[in-house]
Amino acid sequence: MNASSGAEARPVADDERLFGIGAAAELAGVSQRALRYYQQLGLITPHGCTPGGLRRYCQEDLARVARIRTLQTLLGLNLDEIALVLRSEDRMAEIRLAYHAEGTTCAERADLVRESLELQQELRATVEAKRLGIEGFLTDLDARIDKTRGLLEQMTAPAAADPGPVSRPRLRGR
Amino acid sequence: MNASSGAEARPVADDERLFGIGAAAELAGVSQRALRYYQQLGLITPHGCTPGGLRRYCQEDLARVARIRTLQTLLGLNLDEIALVLRSEDRMAEIRLAYHAEGTTCAERADLVRESLELQQELRATVEAKRLGIEGFLTDLDARIDKTRGLLEQMTAPAAADPGPVSRPRLRGR
DNA sequence: CATGACCCTGACGTTAGGGTTAAATTCCGT
DNA sequence: ACGGAATTTAACCCTAACGTCAGGGTCATG
Numbered sequence: 001m002n003a004s005s006g007a008e009a010r011p012v013a014d015d016e017r018l019f020g021i022g023a024a025a026e027l028a029g030v031s032q033r034a035l036r037y038y039q040q041l042g043l044i045t046p047h048g049c050t051p052g053g054l055r056r057y058c059q060e061d062l063a064r065v066a067r068i069r070t071l072q073t074l075l076g077l078n079l080d081e082i083a084l085v086l087r088s089e090d091r092m093a094e095i096r097l098a099y100h101a102e103g104t105t106c107a108e109r110a111d112l113v114r115e116s117l118e119l120q121q122e123l124r125a126t127v128e129a130k131r132l133g134i135e136g137f138l139t140d141l142d143a144r145i146d147k148t149r150g151l152l153e154q155m156t157a158p159a160a161a162d163p164g165p166v167s168r169p170r171l172r173g174r
Numbered sequence: 175m176n177a178s179s180g181a182e183a184r185p186v187a188d189d190e191r192l193f194g195i196g197a198a199a200e201l202a203g204v205s206q207r208a209l210r211y212y213q214q215l216g217l218i219t220p221h222g223c224t225p226g227g228l229r230r231y232c233q234e235d236l237a238r239v240a241r242i243r244t245l246q247t248l249l250g251l252n253l254d255e256i257a258l259v260l261r262s263e264d265r266m267a268e269i270r271l272a273y274h275a276e277g278t279t280c281a282e283r284a285d286l287v288r289e290s291l292e293l294q295q296e297l298r299a300t301v302e303a304k305r306l307g308i309e310g311f312l313t314d315l316d317a318r319i320d321k322t323r324g325l326l327e328q329m330t331a332p333a334a335a336d337p338g339p340v341s342r343p344r345l346r347g348r
Numbered sequence: 349c350a351t352g353a354c355c356c357t358g359a360c361g362t363t364a365g366g367g368t369t370a371a372a373t374t375c376c377g378t
Numbered sequence: 379a380c381g382g383a384a385t386t387t388a389a390c391c392c393t394a395a396c397g398t399c400a401g402g403g404t405c406a407t408g
Contacts (some may be wrong), residue, residue, distance in 0.1 A: 021354085022355080033396060033398085037396065050405080052356090052405075053356065054191075054404065073250065074308060078395090079395075080394095087179060096325060108324065113326045117323065121330055123315065124312070124319065127308060128279065130248070131308050131312065138298070141301065144263075144294060145295065149291065151269075151270060152287045160369075194375090195386095196384065196385080205366075205367075207365090210374095210386095226375075226385085227387095229385080250362070253365075276387075289404070
């Protein structure tokens with residue numbers, strides 16, 4: 001019940017809006033329990049709390065949850081491994097922010113960046129491996145499918161008895 | 175042990191050799207418990223048993239275990255889903271074998287093949303989706319890595335104060 | 349200020365995918 | 379024929395990632 005007619009004190013810039021755990025869970029496509037659990041593991045911290053202690057999530061939080069889910073389902077990482085990835089990414093953001101501030105201990109910072117870079121590249125390597133694996137699997141699967149299709153053709157076209165290994169041009173239409 | 179000097183009755187054609195559960199587990203890279211568990215779920219059935227009831231695995235069994243592991247770790251399927259995939263594949267093999275036998279109920283068989291084909295294509299679709307997801311992730315990750323690398327260059331080359339958005343040719347060497 | 353919707357913590361339940369142990373059995377080399 | 383190594387089933391234990399329930403607190407609204 002907002003933004004009905006005329007008087008809006010502040011339009012509340014869309015990415016400033018906060019959500020209760022219910023709305024957040026729905027938007028992120030996970031359960032409330034999962035949100036609390038992720039928090040318990042230190043994977044997310046809601047943007048804020050009401051004085052009474054109710055969690056308030058912002059867009060950024062939701063994006064983080066999305067990333068968690070991606071890392072989980074796409075890469076099959078467990079929550080501990082995800083914690084590592086996220087911590088490294090947080091580190092980077094922190095440094096990127098601090099970069100334009102006073103030039104304190106520039107060398108240390110560079111070391112951190114190098115470290116993060118290595119972590120990212122490590123992650124990249126595992127993901128790349130996974131991609132290769134999946135591509136191999138796909139090739140394999142396609143071969144099977146082709147064979148199956150060939151068999152089907154043979155069966156539906158009851159021509160002369162088995163003219164040796166199938167050597168007909170394969171139809172690769174989807 | 176064996177194969178020492180001269181007299182070998184039958185060379186035992188390598189893929190005819192059988193393994194106890196210990197050897198099989200080691201070769202397949204899983205635990206004995208896992209092998210029994212997979213069998214309990216109907217995912218594998220050892221090639222045979224000794225009269226006393228000890229499991230004997232053949233190469234084919236090991237390949238099957240490898241496939242299970244692939245489906246598990248690469249695609250993130252659970253054992254129930256894997257059971258479906260394997261059953262479909264078994265069905266295909268069965269039909270392929272029966273194909274050259276008597277032409278009993280050719281139409282029914284064709285239906286089965288069509289069904290298997292659909293299952294395979296369904297699997298292909300999910301795998302393809304996964305591949306796309308991973309590719310997106312990789313692109314994303316590469317962008318991050320490039321940004322990090324850029325930041326690092328900026329830090330290590332303490333030139334004039336921040337000449338706006340980095341517009342230097344990126345070195346994409348590994 | 350009452351009320352209904354929403355949320356809190358804490359504790360226990362569940363499911364997948366096994367690990368571990370125990371007590372009895374089987375196999376194999378000599 | 380026998381002793382030790384490898385296996386068997388059964389039973390119990392375990393962790394991750396939540397689900398669910400209980401009992402009580404918070405918040406906006408009329």
